[in-house]
Amino acid sequence: MADIKLFNINKTVKEYQSGTVTLEKELQTVIENNMNTFFGVTFLASEYRTTDGGRMDSIGIDENHCPVIFEYKRSMKENVxxxxxxxxxxxxxxxDSxxxxxxEKLGLKAADDIDWTMPRVVCIAxxxxxYDESAIKQMNRNISLIRYKKFGDDLLMFEQINENIAAAISEDTSVSKPKSSDKTFEEQINGADKEIKVLYQNLSNYILSLGDDISETHLKLYAAFKKIRNIVTVVALKKKLVINLPIDVSTVTFExxxxxxxxxxxxxxxxxxxxxxxxxxxFxxxxxxxxxxxxEN
Structure with missing residues (x-):
């Protein structure tokens, strides 16, 4: 894999030497303290214990209300x-756990909003x-491989080098449902006018064409297009699409x-x-x- 080079071009061009953070507790602590900024995930717990004696490195819930497990690869031999x-x-x-x-961490409302359709694993190394990159393509689970590099004393880079998107998991009776008046995204798009279905397909094609780092997922109540974080979410109504964008509102002229x-x-x-x-x-x-x-995201 080609290495990424970073240069300071202020006056004299100087290359920052890349390295690794002392693995992995320092990196884990930085990520847990800034998980929302880095990945759009709200941090919940570190070293979360399972009933079989295992411990997840970090666990959180993302901006789509889906569970996210973080695992940090401490050596090339480790099968993270x-x-x-x-x-x-x-x-x-x-x-239920x-x-x-x-x-305990966020309150009852956040718990009621949990979306189990797209839980995922983020592996950081x-x-x-x-072989790692090839392996995730064979798995019917949502997995992201994130490479990190540290430049100098205060620059940390994350690069999503591969991601596997699996089909949404069907919800069952043990999972909280949307309110009866709320349609799932699949129900929304199926009930939309033909022109809106075509408009959605054109919108999807355009967003995905912006870069090969974008993925499309259909969640419980909306569709999400994301890189490491969401860049566009879409709700489909009968006669229109409603999209939301993570842009600074102070920089937008509303109409x-x-x-x-x-x-x-x-x-x-x-x-x-x-x-x-x-x-x-x-459009x-x-x-x-x-x-x-x-x-910008």
Missing amino acids: INQGLFYLNWLLDHK FKVLVI GDFTK EGFSRDVTNIGHWGCGAVEVQLKNKAD EKAKALIDRAYN
Whole structure:
């Protein structure tokens, strides 16, 4: 794998020498203290114990309300992927334990919002082998491989080098359901007008064309397009698409009937900038904001 080089171009060009953080407790502590900033995940617990004596390195819940397990690869020989999958399977069999943890840390409402359709494992290492990258493609689970590099004393880089997106897990009677009036995203898109279905496909194609680091997932109540974090979320209504973008609202000029600031308004999806797409013209106008969301997140 080609190494990434970082240069300071202020006056005299100087290369930062890359290295690794003392593995892995220092790195784990930095990530846990800044998990939301780095990955859009709310940190819940470190060294979380399972009933069979295992310990997950870190566990959290992401901006889509899905559980996330973090495992840190301490040596090239360590099979951190299989370890993460083992913990993920344990978690799927012990959903009540995770709900109790969320209640303790975030409260009952956050626990009621847990979405089990896309739980995932994030594996973090100084590097991965070609076998690691190939292996996750054979697994029907959501797994991300994140490589890190440290440059100098105060620069830390994360690079998503591979990701596997599995089909959403069907919910069962043991999992909290959306309110009866709330349609799942699949129900939303199936009930939309034909023109809106076409508009969604065009929107999806455009977002995915922005970079090969973007993935599309259909969650319980909306579709999410993300890199390491969400860049666009979509709710499908019968006659329009409602998209949310994680952009600084102070930098956006809002237009009545097209866009608005929903910072203090309840909404599905992620991002305080809401845009309504009713036709191709709206879609064309929204592309500049979508591009910003991609470049700024």
